[in-house]
Amino acid sequence: MKKNKTKEGEIFLQLLKNRGLSFTRQRKIIFEHIIKNHDHFEVKHIIEALQKRKLRVSRATVYRTLAHLEDCRLIRKMDLGHGHSHFEHILGYKHHEHLCCEKCGKIVEFGDSILEKRIKKILELNLFNKTNHNVRILGICKNCQK
């Protein structure tokens, strides 16, 4: 199986190696598809997109591969309150949080150092790990306020 020269590729291959796992056809397909598309994504979209390209990979394998990609911190699983998981890339992206509209599902990414500072304080006060957190704010966006 041809090696992948990107930084992401190295990280993924390293994780597989450390775990004694192989870079199979399916893992390659899923990995490359995700790395190519630098957006928020959902499992359903991955499966549909691969089907369109006639690259048959089972649902179970997609879930299994996403879990590996999460483990090596290439992607992050998020619960944005839609009843299913969303994922986003981490590598090369600055830490940020998500603001979502409860009505239409609109997602806004934002970074805010004042908020982050206060969150850390709150985590500390409650004896939670300060470095590991994620914040989700639900609200109503402009369009949905009418």
Place this chain on the structure above:
Amino acid sequence: MKKNKTKEGEIFLQLLKNRGLSFTRQRKIIFEHIIKNHDHFEVKHIIEALQKRKLRVSRATVYRTLAHLEDCRLIRKMDLGHGHSHFEHILGYKHHEHLCCEKCGKIVEFGDSILEKRIKKILELNLFNKTNHNVRILGICKNCQK
């Protein structure tokens, strides 16, 4: 059907009246059970507790009644990242947010005016409604950090 004299009772009866609905046996059972227990709760727990007390109410009716109680702002539905909804009382309780441990599910309520102020600013900057929001912070609690 006997009237309920509490403030919560008045609010619920008023909502039902406004909607042309009646205070049925089932609604009474569910309402009184919830009002009596001032805690976070889950649908499953409500159903189990009522079954134990031999008060048979169907799952569908529990969900329907909770929706009414939410509509009249006696309770609030929350997604704490457990894969199912949690509810909490609102009436008589100060606004607060939730901090949850991603590993063990521990829930901590907290109120923090600095955080709230900053959240409002963020909502404003992103053209979201300032008064209607809820924040969920996921992290790792002390016990789970080991």
Place this chain on the structure above:
DNA sequence: TTATAAATGAGACTGAGTCTCAATATCATA
């Protein structure tokens, strides 16, 4: 009392995600 409308319960259904297991693929090494 009766017509009209609302309410209920049972269970079918949905959709995300997990699990199982037989068949297949991969890898290190002989």
Place this chain on the structure above:
DNA sequence: TATGATATTGAGACTCAGTCTCATTTATAA
């Protein structure tokens, strides 16, 4: 290159929360 041990896959069964349907029951207003 062949082999055996191990990992991997796909198909579909399964779970679980939540929703929906619809026939039957209950409440309300006149």
